[in-house]
Amino acid sequence: MEAPSVQARSGVAPSAVASTTHVPASSETDGTAVGLADLVEERSVVVCCGSGGVGKTTVAAAFALEAARRNRVACVVTIDPARRLADALGLDTLSNTPRRVEGPWEGELWALMLDPKRTFDDLVRRYAASPEKAEGILQNRMYRNLTSALSGTQEYMAMEKLYELVEEGSYDVVVVDTPPTRNAIDFLDAPRRLTRFLGHRLFQFLLMPTRAYLRAVSVATQALLRTISKVAGSEIVQDAVTFFQAFEGMEEGFRLRAEHMRRLLARRTTAFVLVTSPRADTVEEAGWFADKLNESGLAVDGLVVNRMHPEFASWSDVEGLPPAPATSAFASLVDNLRGYTEVNEREQSALAELIVQVAPSPVARVPLLDIDVTDTEGLALVADNLFGPPEQRLQAPSGAGNVGPG
16 A cells, blocks of 8 residues: 655744754643643654663654554654564565554554665655656765765754655654664754755865866865875876765755754744653663753653563551561562562662653553564554553563563
């Protein structure tokens, strides 16, 4: 089945939302699903961020699945080249083109895995002055090297794909599974960095047509180019000149889309969900990322703590249990309960400061499950823990299973 048709989406024009202040969703009580449900029902973009290995990919897929269960058309996109999203959805493979995931929900669920090179190629075809000029760029050796090795290409292409899905697709909500925390900052900063690069004097200089270029450069610069040609080879220099000649006129299209992407992140319809585990190191990383978001004028709209040990009893309950013979089965059960209570208390303590930091955003705790999420049924269980009634959460049995590795 084909992806939803590409069409312009209605709504507030980008220029009208550029100056809006990003405010988080609020929740009266920690752990309620109300605030998170608002995100999947009302927002058009949900960006899931967090450290590697905390289950971020699975949580992102669960958000998209929940949106489909609430009769919305949802698409989840992963920037991670690994197969984690496909595995969580029970699919054999995903590509750069949205693929529909069938299931027992009223809405629609789509998924794709970013291909930076293909996305960049599509942009060239879009903005080139002619098909011949586009083909010249695509075959240019400098272009091929840039798209495979240039730092930041993946992050910018991910932002470009997000913009394409939101502004040109017919999805109600797009959920993004970002790279691990430190790279996620590059992802969020990609539009600004591209705009700055395109406006740099050196880049503008290199875009001059050959004759104007040769008139503008000094005798010393021409001598330098001849020296570079001797060292690196005239073909490399010619490839560079040809590339920048062909790119002339395209930079404005790239610049406009970069500006629109910056506005997209600042819209009230964009939500940022922080995913972490109760480990001290991942909690610290999450706090760092929340600070970085705030510095950018953005905010955490929801916090998901994955792989929590359930709270089976309070310390007062444990201490109030009657004594038992040291070798009895009851004593073993009490020791086991005591161990779980200690772990849960340690996890709650590690999270306390982070919860205060992101307040009043809603917080959801997903328990350590006794299954691995390898299909939509397992994913639905994660969504139940995220969005179901509070009394139904944290009741899943704990075990060796994990809620996704990504």
